[in-house]
């Protein structure tokens with residue numbers, strides 16, 4: 111079994127980005143600029159957004175953190191988005207999800223200018239992704255593809271089972287895995303809450319991508335010998351023996367599944383860091399595209 115080390119891979123990718131930024135700035139351009147909008151004070155969201163800002167500093171990007179109260183109205187948030195859309199000093203921005211219940215996430219996602227949508231969530235960018243046109247790929251699926259590429263994992267013709275059909279992970283990663291690219295060219299099945307015989311299906315997976323949000327859901331006896339396991343889950347589970355009072359759990363029970371896997375992503379240190387590095391790649395692309 112080999113670990114798909116997202117932490118190490120992300121660090122390597124950041125070093126490449128850092129060099130590219132330095133060359134870009136040496137030529138007299140301004141550095142890429144990413145902004146993150148955080149509404150409310152959800153603990154996990156704050157951690158992720160702070161990490162994204164730190165990543166920007168590491169590679170020489172400019173970054174802005176826009177903190178808004180969770181009492182903000184949908185109309186006020188849409189006004190803020192208009193402002194960001196027309197801000198020429200800004201290459202890309204993200205609105206961290208989830209948003210408070212009184213705000214319609216679809217409406218917000220669609221209001222973000224597709225040219226600044228470095229999350230790749232806008233319908234126009236998702237459409238381009240489906241057609242294999244150049245665009246911002248959604249960060250987590252893009253991160254997974256980069257990890258597979260870094261470890262030269264052969265996905266062509268393989269059975270890939272994706273568990274979970276969210277707009278930001280399951281659905282787009284199933285498309286990326288099935289299209290005519292390397293990595294890609296897999297035979298993909300997208301499983302969800304209505305899937306019958308999920309366990310039998312999971313057993314057929316040469317590549318298993320799990321994005322459910324159910325801690326330790328996949329156990330060793332459920333997977334095929336030699337499978338490649340990609341764990342997208344990140345749930346904070348209360349654990350009083352830890353300093354922080356919680357542990358971060360994936361959707362895969364690592365200890366039992368690692369005995370059967372050929373490759374497996376750990377949590378933390380797997381898909382999460384790759385997600386963040388994808389955001390940097392998209393922002394660099396947004397910045398260079400305008401020039």
Ligand SMILES: Nc1nc(=O)c2c([nH]1)NC[C@@H]1CN(c3ccc(C(=O)N[C@@H](CCC(=O)O)C(=O)O)cc3)C=[N+]21
Pocket residue numbers: 157158161204205206207208229249250344358377378379380381382383385386
């Ligand atoms: N507009 C928007 N874009 C997103 O990309 C987005 C979002 N909203 N909302 C929430 C999810 C989740 N997400 C993570 C990114 C990195 C880690 C990450 O780096 N995790 C570390 C540490 C985990 C921890 O300590 O909590 C790891 O897995 O090693 C986790 C989760 C981005 N998301």
